[in-house]
Amino acid sequence: MGCNRNCGLLTGAVIGAVLAIFGGVLIPVGDHLIGKAIEKEAVIANGTIAFENWLVPGSSVYRQFWVFHVLNPSEVLEGAQPQLEQRGPYTYRVRYLPKENITENLDGTISYMLPNVALFEPDMSIGTENDTITCLNLAVAAVPSVYKNTLMQIFANSFIKSSKSTMLQNRTVKELLWGYTDPFLDKIPMVSNSVVGVFYPYNGTLDGLYRVYTGTEDIKKTAIIESYKNKRNLSYWEGHCDLVNGTDGASFPPFVKKDQVLRFFSSDICR
Numbered sequence: 001m002g003c004n005r006n007c008g009l010l011t012g013a014v015i016g017a018v019l020a021i022f023g024g025v026l027i028p029v030g031d032h033l034i035g036k037a038i039e040k041e042a043v044i045a046n047g048t049i050a051f052e053n054w055l056v057p058g059s060s061v062y063r064q065f066w067v068f069h070v071l072n073p074s075e076v077l078e079g080a081q082p083q084l085e086q087r088g089p090y091t092y093r094v095r096y097l098p099k100e101n102i103t104e105n106l107d108g109t110i111s112y113m114l115p116n117v118a119l120f121e122p123d124m125s126i127g128t129e130n131d132t133i134t135c136l137n138l139a140v141a142a143v144p145s146v147y148k149n150t151l152m153q154i155f156a157n158s159f160i161k162s163s164k165s166t167m168l169q170n171r172t173v174k175e176l177l178w179g180y181t182d183p184f185l186d187k188i189p190m191v192s193n194s195v196v197g198v199f200y201p202y203n204g205t206l207d208g209l210y211r212v213y214t215g216t217e218d219i220k221k222t223a224i225i226e227s228y229k230n231k232r233n234l235s236y237w238e239g240h241c242d243l244v245n246g247t248d249g250a251s252f253p254p255f256v257k258k259d260q261v262l263r264f265f266s267s268d269i270c271r
């Protein structure tokens, strides 16, 4: 009985020791193997898992807008302070079309054009696209800065009057964001395109050229934008804000740490 018990203990100890050694070896080996597999699949190259997810972002991307509605338009036109009411969010699904004109370059980068498309998401919005908002008349408000010459301002004024435009206007959310034909600009013979909108033109246009790192040379740089429209800076802001820094917001490099800052670039706001 004593021997059996000892043998049992010994066998148990040996098995335990062997397992501990295996475990000790397998943890780093496993980590290494998994790391290698991720490094292989995370690279943006036709055929990898990352490429599929990169071509069309794997998760939906939404853009939300809030607008301010003027509650006291007639008082404002007589010089009172506007009383504003925030409306929204108006949610649009964006980036659901695959990237276009994809070219794999020899220097470890890949370039593409990003198709702009926006689809209204009623379930994620408060109100509809047809909600009418009383807001600033963008075209009329721009006159003093566009036409500095007094004579031109007098002409512009007569067009504003004849088109029955005022400093404020009623527009639907859809018109405001994506464009509408402005009656005042329509009257001015010098203006060839009288469509105004905060994001006009958007639907059906292409954004880019983007050139991003694929990660073949340095996995930490995967999806980071190398250049935008063949430039590293925007020539718009001062200092490092002017740099095109980070990814396009839909893909990020693997092995991101919890405390790491993720930067992304949005061409719509030039940041």
Ligand SMILES: *[C@@H]1O[C@H](CO)[C@@H](O)[C@H](O)[C@H]1NC(C)=O
Pocket (backbone or CB within 6 Å): 046, 047, 055, 102
């Ligand atoms: C990926 O490669 C396949 C086969 O070479 C080709 O048919 C396909 O068009 C490529 N995909 C893209 C997005 O370039």
Ligand SMILES: *[C@@H]1O[C@H](CO)[C@@H](O)[C@H](O)[C@H]1NC(C)=O
Pocket (backbone or CB within 6 Å): 101, 103, 111, 113, 209
């Ligand atoms: C497609 O990509 C190439 C290479 O980056 C570029 O020269 C060309 O202008 C692009 N074409 C379009 C239609 O954007």
Ligand SMILES: *[C@@H]1O[C@H](CO)[C@@H](O)[C@H](O)[C@H]1NC(C)=O
Pocket (backbone or CB within 6 Å): 117, 118, 119, 120, 178, 203, 204
């Ligand atoms: C943009 O185009 C898509 C597809 O043609 C359409 O479904 C969507 O309603 C359009 N969005 C806007 C804001 O016009």
Ligand SMILES: *[C@@H]1O[C@H](CO)[C@@H](O)[C@H](O)[C@H]1NC(C)=O
Pocket (backbone or CB within 6 Å): 128, 129, 130
């Ligand atoms: C918004 O207006 C358009 C055109 O007037 C109409 O076709 C559409 O059904 C309206 N949408 C809603 C949610 O009322």
Ligand SMILES: *[C@@H]1O[C@H](CO)[C@@H](O)[C@H](O)[C@H]1NC(C)=O
Pocket (backbone or CB within 6 Å): 073, 134, 166, 168, 169, 170
């Ligand atoms: C906007 O609509 C409101 C309510 O329908 C109306 O009282 C106001 O006069 C309109 N404003 C303009 C600039 O058309």
Ligand SMILES: *[C@@H]1O[C@H](CO)[C@@H](O)[C@H](O)[C@H]1NC(C)=O
Pocket (backbone or CB within 6 Å): 232, 233, 235, 236, 242
């Ligand atoms: C933008 O970057 C280029 C080099 O990439 C540099 O020559 C130029 O001065 C920069 N422009 C601004 C405004 O910072």
Ligand SMILES: *[C@@H]1O[C@H](CO)[C@@H](O)[C@H](O)[C@H]1NC(C)=O
Pocket (backbone or CB within 6 Å): 240, 243, 244, 245, 246, 263
């Ligand atoms: C991005 O900006 C940060 C902060 O200014 C800077 O440290 C970093 O080097 C920049 N990265 C690139 C790729 O320019």
